[in-house]
Amino acid sequence: MSDRVAVVGMSIRAAKVQSAADFWRLLITGRSGRREIDPTELMRRRVPSHKYKDPAYVPVAYDMEDCLGFDPQAFGFGPSEAELTDPQHRAVLEACYRAVESSGCFIGSLPDRVGVFVGSRKSGYGTQIEYLSAAAGRDVNLAELAIGTDPDYLSSRISYTYGLTGPSMTVLTACSSSSVAVHLACQAILAGECDSALAGGVALDATDAGYTFTAGGIYSPRGRCEPYMASADGTVEGNGVAVLFLRRLDVALAAGNPILGVIAGTAVNNDGRERAGFTAPGVAGQSELIEEALDVAELRASSIGLLEGHGSGTSIGDALEIDAAIQAFRSTGAGTDECRLHSVKANIGNLTAAAGAASIIGCLLALRHGQIPPNASLVEGAPPTDLGGTPFKLADTPIAWQRSDQGRYAAVSSFGLGGTNAHVIIGDAERELRLASRKGRYWQLLPLSADDPERLSGTVDAVRVVVDESSTEVRQDIGHTLRTGRPELPTRAAALIPVDAGSADGKWLAPEQFHTVPEVPPTLVFLLPGETVRAPDVALALYRAEPAFRSTVDDGLEVMKQVLAPEMFAAVRDAFLHGRYPTATNALQPVLHLLGLGQHAFLSDLEISPDLLIGHGVGELTAAQLSGVLSFEDAARAVCWRSQAMADPSEHAEAVVRFTRRMRDVRLNSPTTPTLSCVSGAWLTSEEARDPGYWGAQLGEPGPFDEVLRSVVSEHPTAVYLQLNSGTNLLQGAQRWGVPEDAAVALASDGEASDSWCSLLQAVGSLWEQGVRINWQSYAERDHALRVDIAPRTFGRIPHLHPSLLEHCPGIDPAELSGKRVS
Structure with missing residues (x-):
């Protein structure tokens, strides 16, 4: 079992950020999602005038766009349930989906045990609903409200929604919550409690329209979050959600996930009482934490190229953090100006419970792009604090970060109010770990x-x-x-x-x-023709391309070699080995039989199986084998006997007698799949199937097949009809009786023979489009590669807010409550 944890997926939304790509653009350009709110908007949002006219009021927000938007149906919610669910819970539920999606996986079908470790900011959403509903004399389902708003149920709700069975816990350690969540997730993976985990946090306040600062408090009176700047005067809370998808490295490699980075080491501690007060940071605790994480990672501080600091933007907090980092780095071998110091809080504000995960995502993006982003505050013109002679340096432009044989490492510090600290070290995945074998169809x-x-x-x-x-x-x-x-x-x-x-x-x-697609998969009818369209390359193309097809044909050829005359066997074999179709009946019918069986073997590997079987001529013998009436070997012999009987005697009656006598030598069983009788025009009965005389009669005068097909179509008008072998002759008959064109699917079309392989795959796609279940994991046995972040699901963005909050919750923007959007 691997002793390392890989980051394989990530998701982030924040101010001016709807995706990781947006986040990187914000970081690398040194821009900020900070927004000043004008009085007109404050009035629209029903913020009391006495409040926003107060000189201490700071009308600034790092707000997440469309924070109330949600797609209830996509997550199994009803509309009222969505309204009773805190926007934080809704946002992190979607972020977990996105994090797994970015790894090239679907969260609803992960095969391993997946843990959930997420944190959230304190919210008054549920409390307000309960209070306002009671004041208005309206009932509210308090149990549903608790599930939708209490942090107790945040992680378990995610586990329930997606069927995740690993450890599931909500982490509440203030601003270090999501980094502590990452630490706990890694510990759970390394301990074998789960193979994968979601870790992160959410901090979202739909009423955020600025704040009132208090002199000497932690919030900036200027509304600017400027970590490590001489002008830093406080923090500004942001709004956002950030989630990482972690997997044990060997599991990630086996699945072909993108390896965004490897968690080299994590550590968590608490400052205890070695600080000025409960809310004050502790230098000793922070320094010891960094040293411990470096020790776990078996690294010296000189290996760290980027320190993504806590960077709250308070003058005291930043100064103490820098002091602690200097002590830790110097004690573990760091030189001067070796490490870039950065904090994403300057870009997106302080995401509190989501801050650590957002910082880790920023580091992963820097590793991916080979650039360390500039400090946004410097880019905006703020004066930097003096870091001369320290291991750290600030930057006002992007810095190239080249790969090296020693690897590249970034470290993230998160310090929670109350002293719970976390440090996470992230490294490159070695190049060879990113390479995996690909096996693909053309x-x-x-x-x-x-x-x-x-x-x-x-x-x-x-x-x-x-x-x-x-x-x-x-x-x-x-x-x-x-x-x-x-x-x-x-x-x-x-x-x-x-x-x-x-x-x-x-x-x-x-x-x-x-x-x-219909709610219930459609009935699937296999059509097996008794004559072939001359497409010489069909058998050759599939024989060369598909192992399941080739193996089945080879097994059939081994049986037929014992039955057919040498020249006839050679003609049958050459159809598959060289693409030369025979003209003689006693070779054509065996080719047709093996072609159909090979195609069926390919489909069977994908768990595509018929609900009904219809065979015409020799195709009824192939259908008999597929339905269990004949064994594989007996069916191969019977087809050869039938073709010989039809080719040799001058009298038709003699051929029937001769074939009937032969069929007495094989074991005949009852059909396990409904199979059409071309003799009676009804479904083949057990008595008919086990009667050698029936099969002799089947060789005789053909029944009114077109009328038989008409009755089947009438009985199953919404079925999908799939013609095996080649051509579309039986499908055309079905279409005459009302089968829609798109429900008539050919495995090998009448077009160019060179398209046969393409046609087979196109037929699989057509079946899937119409609701036939395909086992894509089996398909991957022959066609697999790496996983990439492609085709993200588009969610609806319908704003949901509990009715009690519409008129009595200052700060909510009415503009958020109108319109239907997708993202």
Whole structure:
């Protein structure tokens, strides 16, 4: 078992940040999400005038856009349940989904035990609802309110929603909550309590419209959070959510997850009483913490290129933090000006319970991009504190951070009010750990889905753009991720792309061709024709491309070699080995049988199985084998006997007698899958299936097959009809009786034979579009790669707020309560 933990996914939303990409743009340009709120907006938000006209009022916020927006249906909520759920709980629920999604996985189908460790800021959402509802004489479900707002249920609600069975706990240590959560998650993974974990925090106040500062307090009277600046005069709380998806390194590598970084070491302690007071930081505790984390990571301080400090922006807090860091770094071998000091609080404010996770994400992005971002306060013109002669240096421009043989490391400090401290050291994953074997088909099948056609259209367009810009390897990664790492939503479109050509060479569906799947998977009917369309390369292409097909054909050839004359056997074999189709009936029918069985083997590996079987001519013998009437060996012999009987005697009656006599030598069973009788025009009975005379009659005069097909279609009008072998002749008959074109699927079309392999995969995509279940994990046995962050699910953004708060909760922006958005 690996003794290291990898970060494989991340999610962040904050001021002017809706994604990790947004966050990096904010960091690298040294910009801030700080926003000044004008009196007009304050009036609109019903902030009392006496409050915002107070000289001590600071109308500044680091507000998270669309903080009330939520998609209840996507998370299994009803509308009233969403209203009774704190926006913090809703935001972190979505952030957990996004963090796993960014790793190329779907949170609803993770195979391992997943823990949940998250923290939150104190909230009055539930208290206000209870008080205001009581004052208005309205009843409120207090149990639902508690579940939706109390921190006790924050983590367990996530575990329940997604079916996660690892340790689940809410971490409340003030501003160090999410870093402590990361520490606990790593400990749980390393102890074997879980293989993966979600760790992070949320700090969200929908009423944030500024604050009133108190002289000598911790909040900035200027409304500026300026860590490590001489002008720093206090902190400013921000709003946001940040979550990391952690996995044991060997599990992450086996799954092909992106390795964003490796947790080299973590430590947690408390200052105890060695400080001026309960709310004062402790230099000794902080210094010891850093030294302990370095020791756990087996590193010297000289290895740390970036210290993402706590950086609250209070003059005392920053000074004590720097003193503690200097002591720890010098005692463990750091030189002068070796480490860049930074704090994301200058960019997004103090996210309190989410601050540590946001800082870790900032470090991971710096590692990914090979740049250390500048200090936003410096970029905005604030004067820096004097760090001369210390191990640290501030920057007003991005600094290149090159890879080295010794690796690159960043450290994150988080210090909670009350003295609970956490330090996390993150390192590069070695290059060889990021490489994994890829095994892919030339054509990549891309199953794309969304909640509705509008969202799917956007997803298809976005994926198409990425495909155009991607290499062969990345296209394989895209295909693998879409097949095994995304939810199967109701509106679907399957694309097919070649791995080494532009997306224009692929097959993409237009919005009018999208499918909405039924709630219950459709009935699937296999059609097995008794004659073949001349497409010489069909058998050859599939024999070369698909192991399951090839193995089944080889097994059938071994049986047929004992039955057929040498020249006839050679003709059958050459159809698959060289693509030369025979003309003689006694070779054509065995080829047709093996072609159908090989295709069925490929489909069976994907757990695609028929609900009904319809065979015409020799295809009924193939159907008999698929339904269990005949064994594999007996079916292969019977097809050879039938083809010989049809080819040799001059009299048709003699052929029937001869074949019937042969069928007495095989074991005949009852069908396990409903199979159509072409003799009676009804479903094959057990008595008929076990009667050798029936199979002789089946060789005789064919029944009215078209009328039989008509009755089946009438009985199963919403079924999907799949023709095996090649061509579309039986499908055309089904369509004459009302089967829609998109419900008539051919495994090998009438087109160019060279498209046979592509056609097979396209058929799988068509089945999936219509709701037939596909085992994509089995598909990955033949076609797997790495996982990438592609095609994020589009969530609806409908604002939800409890009715009692609409008129009695100053600070909420009415603009947040209007409009439907997606993101």
